[in-house]
Amino acid sequence: MISRRLVLHFPLAIIDKPIICQMVKDYGITFNILKANIIPNKEGLLILEVSGKEKDVESALEYLNRLNVQIDPLAQDIKRNDEKCTHCGVCTVFCPTEALAIDRATMEVDYDAGKCIACEACVKVCPTQAIEVYF
């Protein structure tokens, strides 16, 4: 079993199609929606955690790729700007998954992109605007 957090951009031509439903039926994977935003007449955005057998997840992603869905790993779309981060740590009380957590020995803030669920709670509370969102 593997699990991936992905940012999916659906082009205008296919935003009215039941693509995720089809993907689940055909490839037997499970999914968890972290964020969804559909802008009528423009595009659809879905941040999804997909889990399943490695082969099935690969096939499901190929299926999305064939439909021209743009697939980015979530870690690539939410970044911490290390020049701006002062390691104050105030973000850590708002991060629900401990993707941002203080190493108590050094008091530095560690960012584990793999745990991020794109809730963006940190974005607004960071005094130096160090968390950058690209999706």
Place this chain on the structure above:
Amino acid sequence: MAKTYAEINEKIRKGKAVVVTAEEIIDIVDQKGAKKAAEEVDVVTTGTFGPMCSSGAFLNIGHTKPRLKIQKAWLNEVMACCGLAAVDMYIGCTESPVEDPLNKVFPGNFSYGGGHVIHDLVAGKDIRLQAEAYGTDCYPRKKLDSWLNIKDLNEAFLFNPRNAYQNYNVAVNASNDRTIYTYLGVLRPNFGNANYCSAGQLSPLLNDPLFKTIGIGTRIFLGGGTGYVVWQGTQHNPEVPRSENGCVRMPGGTISVLGDLKQMKPEWLMGASFIGYGCTLIVGLGIPIPILNEEIVRYTAIRDEEIYAPIMDYSIAYPQREPKTLGEVNYKELKTGKITINGKTVPTGPLSSYPKARKVALALKERIQKGKFLLGEPVQLLPSVGSGYTFKGFVERPVNKVEQ
């Protein structure tokens, strides 16, 4: 055996001074005792890196041709204070741009302001300067719209009327239904989090609690450059409750500091935004404490667990200026990431960067060790306990008696 400033500076010049940080001195005093530590160590360096709203910079832009006596000026659309001579101005770090929506759509983002202007200036970026004047015979010009760069300024100096607060409130939200947006960050209802803002055992004024060494003329690390303590800070308050070790149990002393902005570095002076509150400046500041005697080394050996801060409700008590606190907590507890308030476990959020405070103390230590930084002997110490110097609230005397 007591040491003098001159003796310590002579050692620094020769590269022989023993310099340690306020973290390192703790174990030294623990292992060797205060007497021996005072003999061996010459200087203890402190540091802090946190948002300090009472900060700003004086700028002199040089005279335009024809001349202009600036009445109003904006730097990247942020208004500067111009009630001074012709081309002098002061840019305050909490000022927002003229067109900023502020809190009209609550909570506002405050993504750019005076602190960011100062940060951009220090980073060497061009700043747009717009200015207006009414025109006089000697200063006929009425308008200016030009790019400005720090290297072209005559003088640019940071002058912060209140920095480096000696201890601070731990902020919580005791209301049960509403998230609040404060200068100590976002506070969730029902004691959802407790935010604090001090470097604790590394913090400058907590290492000299009674101001035995810090005063007017003390040379400091300021924003990456060299600065000076020039006065007690606004709201300086030495007469607050203290522990037996002299440490304040409430926000106590403060300092006014000044330093050449041209020497400063953007990583030590950063613009900051507090959602729903406003913008500010994060200042890196460090003070060297000369170990003149055993008493002073004992003060510098203070630990996080010996420094207590009051827990204050920012939903009602703070805004209404009620003196009520919800108990005390020490910095060791705060740094574990959770504290207990009324039986409830509350996560803690720091606003002052401890890792950067440590870097300030280490940078200052290195400068002194290399003989690049001599101690400034104060010409006058700051008001301390027994001076009668206090911090009063505003006593309102309404001009027009309006029914409330």
